Amino acid sequence: MSTKRRLEIMDTTLRDGEQTSGVSFSASEKLTIAKLLLEELKVDRIEIASARVSEGEFQAVKDVTNWAANNNYIDAVEVLTFVDNGVSINWMIEAGAKVQNLLTKGSLNHLTYQLKKTPNQHFKEILENISLAKQKGIVTNVYLEDWSNGMRNSKDYVFEFLEFLSTQPVKRIMLPDTLGILTPRESYEFVKEIKDKYPHLHFDFHAHNDYDLGVSNAIEGVRAGADALHLTINGMGERAGNAPMASTIAVINDFMPQIEIGVNEKVLYTVSKLVENFSGVMIPANKPVIGANVFTQTAGIHADGDNKKNLYFSDLLPERFGRKRQYALGKSSGKANIQKNLQELGLQLNDEDLKKVTQRIIELGDKKQVVTKEDLPYIISDVLDRTYDEKVKVNSYVLTHSKGLKPSTTVSITINNEEFEEHAQGDGQFDAFMNAIRNVFKIKKMILPDLIDYAVRIPPGSRSDALCETIITWKNTEKEFKTRGLDSDQTVSAIKATEKMLNIITN
Incomplete structure (x- = not known):
């Protein structure tokens, strides 16, 4: 019997990720991404839209829910809803969705100054929403918006809210660091304090990346006992984005042996590239796991070390993600880099010719020219085509x-x-x-x-x-x-x- 703790992964690329500035997925793009996330990447759940946004969004949700219902994924498809006297729930029902992620106020500051209501007024409206959802056969998860500030500045309110939710037919309680303000230490302490008090409730942790701490905070949330993480492909999301899927999954798999997840690492890169194409938001070349350069050795000494018992390898192997290690050609290239590329092309050179080719590549690199593996045959023919004295x-x-x-x-x-x-x-x-x-x-x-x-x-x-x-x-x-x-x-x-x-x- 496995002693590992099962962690749910919820992808919110199609909802929170779509809040990236300038990004709007078409209905067909949403459906394609949804299929890949559930069938190929094998995340546990996907959040695909906000209710009441537009007619186009309604049709996109309908397309996804039709497919999901016919393929036994409907319980894994979620929609963000609002406390609005049932308007969102009716929208969901017409769109064919079965799970609502109800947006509520997780800090007294938001409740007081945005809604201008008391906790009891807010709880009463939430109760009415949850009751209506249950009558309509809708599963309810609850977001505590601005929860991180709530824990910092109005903790009594947060625990009053949690006590109320613990009495309700709520499947999951979602703890978002809405503004991306938490430190890893706070992420751990806040989630642990809540999980210790309510060990039998299911808590999702939702990290943003405003201080570039999204992955660290997500991992600390899991370490503290979070039952699920919200992630996005390529870290898409509002402002600096959300905790990125690829990096977080790699860290969990490599450094948290007590945690079990179902995500298929092998297709992370494929899904990331598709989302890049659909969104128009380019993946930085140095983005961990999925960036163009992250499995490329540039320094000749590293390529030489790879030839000698893989001295510069780590557990972060490119093959895990459906990728290959590459050896860049440029002014830092040594003979080992070039030999690696020659091997892939099925070419061999003697030591003297290899020196000439290496020198030519270094010269090209000094001019800041990009040299690729495909350039090598041309460079070789250019360098070795010198059977004359230079008069x-x-x-x-x-x-x-x-x-x-x-x-x-x-x-x-x-x-x-x-x-x-x-x-x-x-x-x-x-x-x-x-x-x-x-x-x-x-x-x-x-x-x-x-x-x-x-x-x-x-x-x-x-x-x-x-x-x-x-x-x-x-x-x-x-x-x-x-x-x-x-x-x-x-x-x-x-x-x-x-x-x-x-x-x-x-x-």
Whole structure:
């Protein structure tokens, strides 16, 4: 028999998370997310909307409840309601929902200055709501809005309220840190004080992230005895958001062996990316568990350590979340980083060639260029395609392109230790560059080969700052040959390909 304590996870992305500034899910998006949360991520419950918001919200709730009713999830679908003489309950019934999360006042300050009522007046109205809900077959959970301030400033009121609720047919009492003001210590002490007094009541803890303490507070709430946590995908929510699902789940699984949860870690990343796309709120690259960079080793020493008994691994393995460890390529890269990426591509280099490729990647990283695994074959071909002595060097150049004027180039070039500088115009920047080179070669009484093909490509899936490979095919009286150039700028990559050509014909 398991000695673990079962913790419920309630996801409120579709209700509280939708309060993120500028976010509004469509009915089809809500349904898609709801299905993923319950069927794939396997959270215990989802809060999907606030009652009475709009006709569109009503239809979205109806779509979710229709699906949930047909798939045995209807008891896991919850709607935020209000103390409003049954208006919210009627809205729920028409929408097909069966569980209400009734919003009430958890601090005397809110009760006095917002509702302008006494505790007894408030409790009487709540009693009427709960009784009506029971008559209509609606399950009631109760939110104590501003509960955290209530515990700080009007604790007697909070316990008077809890005593009243303990006599009512309420399934869950929800303790929200509405303004995200609690410290981890307070989260523990406040929840423990309540749970010690009412051990048989079910309490949810709802953390916000205003001080970036959402995960810490949620964990302390669980440690103090909370029976459930409210979380959101990607930490979405009003202001700084709510306690994020991915980080909180990872912490519980790794540091709280006495707690059992049903969430499927393997799909956390997939669900997070879908919500990112639907909401338009981008996941920060360094967001724990789900950020783009969090399983990427950049420093070469770390990649080397991973090759030696996984010295830089922790329990936070990317495979747990359906992800893979990556080894970034840049100015901090060492040979170990590059070898890891080469292995994934099925490529091998000898030590000497690996040194050359490493040096080239460091040079690119110093220019702040993003280097990806997909760039590697291009970098290798660029670096290793140097089977000549460097007799020609393009020292510097100025490329100009102005509206209404022909593009022009000024080039400084060294050929066999003799330096030349020429200026020329052309139909484009590269054409102007070639005309300037022709001027130099006329002085040297040398003929340039004809350019017969010019191809540009970037690695698949790359972005606008990707490395660009230019492949130029040349033909002279003797042969046809190709040279490659690599740079993030297309014209510069063509110039590098041309420099290789110049060295080939002068060797």
